[in-house]
Amino acid sequence: MHLLLAEDEQSAGEYLVKGLTENGFVVDWVQDGVDAVLQAQTVAYDLIVLDVGLPGLDGWSVLKRIRQTRPTPVLFLTARDRVEDRVHGLELGADDYLVKPYAFSELLARVRVLLRRGKPQELDLLTLADLEVHLLRRRVERAGQRIDLTAKEYALLLLFLRRQGEVLSRTLIAEQVWDMNFDSDTNVVEVAIRRLRGKIDEPFDTPLIHTVRGFGYVMELRA
Template identity: 65%
Template structure:
């Protein structure tokens, strides 16, 4: 699962990223409100951990604007703040936060709250994703086409999973690289294009016919075309 931490204090942000990463999450960190809002609105996160006192836009404003966007209406938000007044906690919850944790805090408590929010977050995706005769069993991490098992590496499975759960959406190379490789896309590298070519070969081996298509100048889309 992917978590966005919006925290302007470098040490605190690095501490949260290290701890959550060690707990098995993919973590992005934003150092100011504007960057945090942009990332949260543009990318699919499972949870946002949001400081209240931020440069640029404060956490209250970030949450308010986030709840006005399509993606941001559903993502769980956990406020972090040194402001422990009851009025502040109530204000955060009334704005649409799902939880409010006062600084300083024990990391074990933060992790417990994160896991609780993720369990009760937006409806989970289907365990089995399908497109024509391509079938992806997410919990079992298996894929078949026309009933025949596909041999996929862990990275190829993650790439196919991303494409299939976002069927019909054109995904840019930078977004694919961010989700599958947890890296910023470098225009001088063709890692995404090479991986897509290999994945197409795996999928088309038992049954000819492309289900992953390039969209010139934009990226790739997974969909059934006549």
């Protein structure tokens, strides 16, 4: 699932990106309202986590503009626990409302509930050939055999599965899975892919992760 996070507080944004990524989501993070509108109107996100107190354009204004063109589910974040604010947000088209400070587990649960409403079939299961990932149970199986992955291996696998057939560069993988700028001296991507292949490809007859020399990697079933 591809999420947009609009949060201007640096520490809060870093915390949410880390937590959501570790739970298998691909997250784009912006820190002002203008960028939030631009991203929301140009990318087909599965869900938007939107802070009310954004600079540039506040969350109310962002939501109004999003609703002109997109039905994307929106979870509002606010520091003010006022009934009139919650009502105003819901009237503008917000799907849920969470007051700061909140537990990450509650935010994650609300995100999953909103996603289930929109795309239950995609939320529950991702497949390619005989590989299955049961998202709610975080269970990975191939040919009926359970495969145990680390948090980063799991996030990497979900990125590949959600973008099957698309060649992913090392830069993109590093940004999406590790939230880091690519450094040519870092081999973290190659090491992680080698380990993932050792678990989901090497014990089986048909490889699913392929190297595209000079470009990156792709997950697909080849004849």
